[in-house]
Amino acid sequence: SQQGEEDPQALSIQEGENATMNCSYKTSINNLQWYRQNSGRGLVHLILIRSNEREKHSGRLRVTLDTSKKSSSLLITASRAADTASYFCATGYNYGQNFVFGPGTRLSVLP
Amino acid sequence: EAGVAQSPRYKIIEKRQSVAFWCNPISGHATLYWYQQILGQGPKLLIQFQNNGVVDDSQLPKDRFSAERLKGVDSTLKIQPAKLEDSAVYLCASSAFQRIETGELFFGEGSRLTVL
Numbered sequence: 001s002q003q004g005e006e007d008p009q010a011l012s013i014q015e016g017e018n019a020t021m022n023c024s025y026k027t028s029i030n031n032l033q034w035y036r037q038n039s040g041r042g043l044v045h046l047i048l049i050r051s052n053e054r055e056k057h058s059g060r061l062r063v064t065l066d067t068s069k070k071s072s073s074l075l076i077t078a079s080r081a082a083d084t085a086s087y088f089c090a091t092g093y094n095y096g097q098n099f100v101f102g103p104g105t106r107l108s109v110l111p
Numbered sequence: 112e113a114g115v116a117q118s119p120r121y122k123i124i125e126k127r128q129s130v131a132f133w134c135n136p137i138s139g140h141a142t143l144y145w146y147q148q149i150l151g152q153g154p155k156l157l158i159q160f161q162n163n164g165v166v167d168d169s170q171l172p173k174d175r176f177s178a179e180r181l182k183g184v185d186s187t188l189k190i191q192p193a194k195l196e197d198s199a200v201y202l203c204a205s206s207a208f209q210r211i212e213t214g215e216l217f218f219g220e221g222s223r224l225t226v227l
Contacts, residue, residue, distance in 0.1 A: 035218075041220055043216070
């Protein structure tokens, strides 16, 4: 299975701190995507990093990809209470059956 | 730009009853997906459409689930008869592209099903 596995399963931090979550996968990919899901809502795309990229930034988000270790990390800097959500990585080389979401990391940012 | 629309947002039914969910994707998006998300888990693909054709339905429990995409736009997912284990959020997503290299998925708010 190409399923990404996020780590940790749950993370609780104070507002203003940085939050780091990791994703590991098993087979070769074309890209890796991170999504956020607020409670009771749909998923929102955060960032896409291609297999030939090592690092990507978007606002307070920083994503790294290490294809040799088959892992990625998502860093949220200066976290806010509004960042409280579940974060999913999705990996694969095509959409559909081969594009698989992990179980997610539940982030709680305490004010 | 309007997002992916889904209805109903919530549905409670008894086991063995039937239910239908509706999805209207972003205008112009050729690819449409239905995902099932059980509480505490990541979304699991049920079916993928490209225009009005099925690309992948290998994980759709075809004895009870069915889906169609009329005229390559709106889609309906039906469950009949429902089982307790079908309690989940049913997410619809659309994309302008079929291949993963080129784009992201846009999700609707989901339809939460509770089977009693």
